[in-house]
Amino acid sequence: MKSPAKPKASSTKVQKAKKTEKKSNTAVYLNGNLMGFHPDGSSIAARMREKRRTNELNYETNIFHNSRTNELFINTDRGRVRKPYVVVEEGKSRLTPEILEKVRSGALSWEHLVKMGVIEYLDAEEEENSLIALNEEDITPDHTHFEVLPSTIFGVTASVLPYPEHNSAPRITMACSMAKQSLGLYAVNFNHRFDTRSYIMYYPQEPLVSTDLYKTLQLKKKAAGQNFVVAITAYEGYNMGDGTVVSRSAIDRGLGRAMMLKTYETEERLYPGGQKDKIEVPTPDVVGYRGEESYRFLDEDGIVYPESRVGGKDVIVGKTSPPRFLEEISVFGVVEEKKRESSLSLKSGEKGIIDSVMVTEAPSGNRLVKIKVRSPKIPEVGDKFASRHGQKGVIGLMLKQEDMPFTSDGISPDLILNPHAIPSRMTAGHLLETLGGKAAAVGGMLRDGTPFSGDTEDDYAELLKKNGFDEHGEEWLYDGITGKKIKVKLFIGPVYYQRLHHLVSNKMHVRSRGPVQMLTLQPTEGRAREGGLRFGEMERDCLIGYGASMVVRERLLEESDKTIQLVCNNCGMFAYHDYVKNKDVCPLCGTEDISPIEMSYAFKLLLGEIRSLFVFPRIVLRDKA
Numbered sequence: 001m002k003s004p005a006k007p008k009a010s011s012t013k014v015q016k017a018k019k020t021e022k023k024s025n026t027a028v029y030l031n032g033n034l035m036g037f038h039p040d041g042s043s044i045a046a047r048m049r050e051k052r053r054t055n056e057l058n059y060e061t062n063i064f065h066n067s068r069t070n071e072l073f074i075n076t077d078r079g080r081v082r083k084p085y086v087v088v089e090e091g092k093s094r095l096t097p098e099i100l101e102k103v104r105s106g107a108l109s110w111e112h113l114v115k116m117g118v119i120e121y122l123d124a125e126e127e128e129n130s131l132i133a134l135n136e137e138d139i140t141p142d143h144t145h146f147e148v149l150p151s152t153i154f155g156v157t158a159s160v161l162p163y164p165e166h167n168s169a170p171r172i173t174m175a176c177s178m179a180k181q182s183l184g185l186y187a188v189n190f191n192h193r194f195d196t197r198s199y200i201m202y203y204p205q206e207p208l209v210s211t212d213l214y215k216t217l218q219l220k221k222k223a224a225g226q227n228f229v230v231a232i233t234a235y236e237g238y239n240m241g242d243g244t245v246v247s248r249s250a251i252d253r254g255l256g257r258a259m260m261l262k263t264y265e266t267e268e269r270l271y272p273g274g275q276k277d278k279i280e281v282p283t284p285d286v287v288g289y290r291g292e293e294s295y296r297f298l299d300e301d302g303i304v305y306p307e308s309r310v311g312g313k314d315v316i317v318g319k320t321s322p323p324r325f326l327e328e329i330s331v332f333g334v335v336e337e338k339k340r341e342s343s344l345s346l347k348s349g350e351k352g353i354i355d356s357v358m359v360t361e362a363p364s365g366n367r368l369v370k371i372k373v374r375s376p377k378i379p380e381v382g383d384k385f386a387s388r389h390g391q392k393g394v395i396g397l398m399l400k401q402e403d404m405p406f407t408s409d410g411i412s413p414d415l416i417l418n419p420h421a422i423p424s425r426m427t428a429g430h431l432l433e434t435l436g437g438k439a440a441a442v443g444g445m446l447r448d449g450t451p452f453s454g455d456t457e458d459d460y461a462e463l464l465k466k467n468g469f470d471e472h473g474e475e476w477l478y479d480g481i482t483g484k485k486i487k488v489k490l491f492i493g494p495v496y497y498q499r500l501h502h503l504v505s506n507k508m509h510v511r512s513r514g515p516v517q518m519l520t521l522q523p524t525e526g527r528a529r530e531g532g533l534r535f536g537e538m539e540r541d542c543l544i545g546y547g548a549s550m551v552v553r554e555r556l557l558e559e560s561d562k563t564i565q566l567v568c569n570n571c572g573m574f575a576y577h578d579y580v581k582n583k584d585v586c587p588l589c590g591t592e593d594i595s596p597i598e599m600s601y602a603f604k605l606l607l608g609e610i611r612s613l614f615v616f617p618r619i620v621l622r623d624k625a
Contacts, residue, residue, distance in 0.1 A: 026070050031077045041065050041072045045129070048074070053087065053117025064125035073125055082121040083152070084114075085132060085145035093136055093146065094118045120145065134452065150452035151212070159213040161388045162436070162449025162496075163429035171390030171427050178386045182498035183258045184224025194263045194358060194370045199377070199501055201226075202257045207388075207496035208440035209433050211450040225388075225498040226255060227437060231405060231413035231477065232422070232491045235397070243396030244385065245416040247404050255414055256379040256499045260506075261355060261372055266317050266344040268367040275322035277342065279303065279369060282318050288341030290315065295343075297354075303369060304354050311351040316371050317344040344371070348530055349509070351375065375505075382504030385497050389430040391421055392500070405477040405486065412480065413492060430495065435460040435473045437494030442467045509533075521561040521601040535560075561601040569593045572618030574604070595621055 026041025027034060038044050045065040051057045062080070064073040087094045095118050102108040113119040122130060122145070133139050133146035134153075151159050157176040158164050164172045183199040190200055204223035207214070214220070235245045251257070268277040280302040281295055294315045297308045302318035310316060320339040346352075352375035362368040379385075379395060386392035404412040422430065429449075436447040439460040448454045461471035469475075474489035509527040516523055523532030535555045543552045566575040568586035575586045575594045584594040597619070607617050 026065070026072050028072045028074070030074045032073075038072065041070060042067070045072060053120070055115050055117070059114050059121060062121075062123040062126040064129055066128075075123060075125065080123040082123045083127075084119050084121050084148055085130075086136075086148055087117060087120050088133070088139055088143045088145055091139060091141040091143070093139065119148070151450055154451060156213070159451065160211060160217070160219065161429075162207070162209045162211055163389075163432045163451070163454065165451045166427075166429040166432055167389050168426040171425055174390035174392070175386075175388050178390070178392060178498065178500060179224070179388065181500045181502070182224040182386075183501060184498075185222050190261065191356075194265075194372055195261065196263055198261045200259050200261065201499065202259070203254050205496075206446075208494055209436040209447045209449040209496065211448070211454070213450075225496050227494045228255070228414040228497040229411065230415045230417055230434065230493065230495045230497075232417050232419050233405070233477075233486075234418060234420075235416050238397035239393075239416055239418045240396070241418070242393040242421065243418065244393040245397045245399060245404075246379065246385075246395050247401055247412065247414050248398040249401035250414040251379050251398065256383075256385070256497075258377045258499060260352075260375045260377050260503075262350075262352070262375070263370055263372050264316060264344055264346075265368065265370045266319055267362050267369075268319075269321075270364075270366060271322055276366075277319055277321045278339075279317060279319050279367065282320055282339075282341050282343060286320055286339045286341050287323070290341065290343070294345070303357060303359070304371060306354050306357060308354045309351075310346055310354060310373070312348045313345050315343040315345045316354070316373075317369050319343050344369075346373070347528060349527070377503055377505065379499065380504060382508070384500040384502040385415070386500055387430055387433070387495050387497055389427040389433070390425070391417070391427055391430055393417070393421070394504075399480075401480075403480045405480055405490070407475050407477055407492070411492075415497065431473075431491070432457060432460075434491065434493035434495050435464070437496070438469070438473055438492075439463045441494055442469060516561070520605060521563060523560065557598075557600055562598060563601040563604065564596050564598055565604055566594050567597045567619050567621060569595055569621055572620055574607075574619075597621070 025037035025039050026044075028036050028038055028041075028044075042065055045063045048057060048061070048063045052059060052061055052063075058076070060076060060082075062075045062082070064075070065071075066073070094116075095113075099108065099113070099116075099118060103113070110119070114121070130144045131142055133143045134150050136146055139146055147153065154164060154172075155176070157179055158172055160179070161172065161175050164175075167175075183201045184204050185200060186198060187193060190198060201224065203226065205226045206220040206223055207225065208227055210220075234240075239245050247255070266279070268279055270276045281298050281300070282289055294313065295318055297304045297310055297314060297316070298318050299305050304310065304316040319342045321342040323338055323340055350373075352373040355372040355374035357372075358370040360368050360370070379398075381395050381398060384392060384394050401412050405416075406412040421427075433449060435457060436449060436455060439455075440447045443463050447460075460473075464473065465471045470489070472491075473493050474491050477486045477490045477492070478484065479486060507527070511523070511530060511532050514523060514530040514532070525531040525534070540552060540556065543555070566577065566584050567573070568575050568589060568591060570591045570593055571586065571589045573586055573588040575584050577583070578585050583592060585592065586594060607619075610617050
């Protein structure tokens with residue numbers, strides 16, 4: 001029995017395009033490759049979209065018609081960022097109440113909506129052909145789509161922030177970056193982890209004003225901030241700029257308190273010839289022995305014991321290494337191998353408590369020791385805090401609670417924010433969150449700050465008024481020092497603040513003397529190397545402008561890289577001292593007419609580099625006036 005004949009597939013006649021047709025017709029590209037030309041690009045784009053909505057074309061296909069350049073782009077390749085939208089046809093949404101009811105009952109899923117053409121994924125190019133409304137109420141006959149959820153126009157981080165639509169774009173960007181720098185509970189197994197550096201906040205709280213995405217991601221389980229009572233007013237100049245005044249009493253009760261966990265590690269390495277490092281308590285005969293005081297916290301095995309309080313340059317793992325070069329044979333014909341000190345110690349300025357010790361093996365099979373040091377980080381002047389609206393600031397003053405302003409109910413703020421930080425930065429979301437936090441505290445219910453759909457200012461005003469508070473969030477406060485009533489009402493309420501990992505205790509650095517670089521003889525750079533602070537060109541120009549010549553000399557010469565060099569009076573070449581003959585000699589002309597000259601070592605180095613270019617600079621000397 002013969003099988004029934006298969007129906008013929010519909011075909012489109014393709015002709016070779018002439019030059020004139022190439023100019024007038026629409027060029028069609030598939031994944032960036034020119035496939036041919038079509039007389040009507042807009043109609044083929046519309047037909048392809050219709051086929052995609054009826055599930056005849058794969059839903060991952062995107063079509064973009066550029067009418068300006070008369071080109072049609074069809075994209076099916078990987079790597080495109082695509083976003084779902086609800087389809088609008090002739091000014092009406094395809095997501096009808098009947099379909100919504102089926103979704104609620106579970107009869108239809110998201111995949112069904114995509115296959116039915118109710119939901120459509122657009123890439124960046126096809127969005128250029130679309131007019132997208134924010135809400136269904138905003139739809140006009142010209143619109144092609146509307147947002148599934150208005151807050152999805154923001155990224156994940158921005159959607160966690162309350163009221164971002166009320167802030168300027170740069171502040172949202174700042175708030176997103178600072179949310180990643182906040183201290184909180186990054187992992188519940190932090191006690192068993194040996195991360196290079198991590199921070200744990202002691203008492204993280206759930207924000208009083210959050211968003212739908214915050215709840216969906218269950219971020220309250222890994223909260224990274226606390227609800228501060230914030231008053232907006234200037235205070236004696238201590239919160240000028242981005243400074244803030246913080247209550248010392250609140251800090252004593254645990255506000256913003258955190259700890260830093262830092263891991264140090266060392267390994268018993270193998271060397272050619274079978275030599276290897278050894279973890280032990282170094283003995284006085286070891287080259288580079290640091291003295292008994294440095295090894296006082298080490299156990300018999302050379303490893304520090306837990307809960308020891310260690311400080312700057314204390315050794316936490318004693319280690320000796322073989323010498324870098326083979327030693328000479330001694331008088332008795334035996335090679336004396338002197339060990340080298342290579343212990344692991346804290347850097348200068350660091351301190352903490354030994355939290356835990358892990359002895360394990362490295363991937364190479366060598367013995368590996370990891371030491372986790374715990375440092376309590378109590379907020380202090382210079383530490384950085386930020387709200388979720390890009391309002392960052394450092395502590396400029398810490399006041400006891402009795403000296404802080406207080407309300408008639410006895411509430412004193414935890415933080416005083418400068419009012420000049422609000423208008424120019426246009427962070428109205430910060431003010432709305434203050435109202436929302438106050439309404440949440442008064443009403444006993446968390447508030448919603450989801451972008452475009454959260455609680456409104458009117459909701460908060462009504463709730464505050466109902467509970468006997470000012471509808472605008474303002475209150476009369478009294479000066480904590482004089483007891484007098486402040487002449488104007490102050491805006492006060494709870495705001496969720498984050499403590500950032502920019503801690504002054506990790507950055508503060510001062511030096512009076514210390515190591516210098518071998519090449520330039522100038523002080524080293526950076527806190528880790530006990531370096532100096534660079535006195536740059538602008539600082540130098542400032543002193544020159546003041547005419548402070550002796551200060552310039554002190555900074556750039558005396559306290560930097562001053563050196564005394566021997567210079568030949570005859571030829572201007574650098575001379576040297578011959579220790580065998582005990583006399584100064586010029587290597588160029590051989591004369592002994594030589595003078596010691598004070599100069600910057602960087603200048604001497606520059607002359608040497610110029611000589612390497614076959615240019616011979618001479619130093620011409622004359623007697624001091």
